[in-house]
Amino acid sequence: MTPDFDKAAIYIKPGVTDMRKQISTLSVYVVEEMKKESLSGDIYVFCNRDRSLIKALYWERNGFCLWQKRLEKDKFPWPKTEAE
Numbered sequence: 316m317t318p319d320f321d322k323a324a325i326y327i328k329p330g331v332t333d334m335r336k337q338i339s340t341l342s343v344y345v346v347e348e349m350k351k352e353s354l355s356g357d358i359y360v361f362c363n364r365d366r367s368l369i370k371a372l373y374w375e376r377n378g379f380c381l382w383q384k385r386l387e388k389d390k391f392p393w394p395k396t397e398a399e
Contacts, residue, residue: 323373324357329394332361334368338379341372353379366390 328349336344341361345353353359358373369391371382 322356325360326351326357327360327394328362329396329399331364332370334361334363334370336361338372338381341370341381342379345372362391362393366393 326345326349328344332341332344341359342353345351345359349359351357351359353372354374356374358371361370361372362368367387367390368383368385373380
């Protein structure tokens, strides 16, 4: 289950996202807040408050995939606003 990075766009949601949210809530957020199509196959990336955890959501043929990565010591460089 690997996305086709040649065809998929990657969208980063700046700022903080509540990491308790799972596939259903994140997919609704993509449609309603980011104004994107969650079933497009594009990749949507979210980060938590202390920038140690990211989640990547994308649609693959017959369902959503949700990847998660947590850093033990470092922090992800993450934009706080759309301008960044």
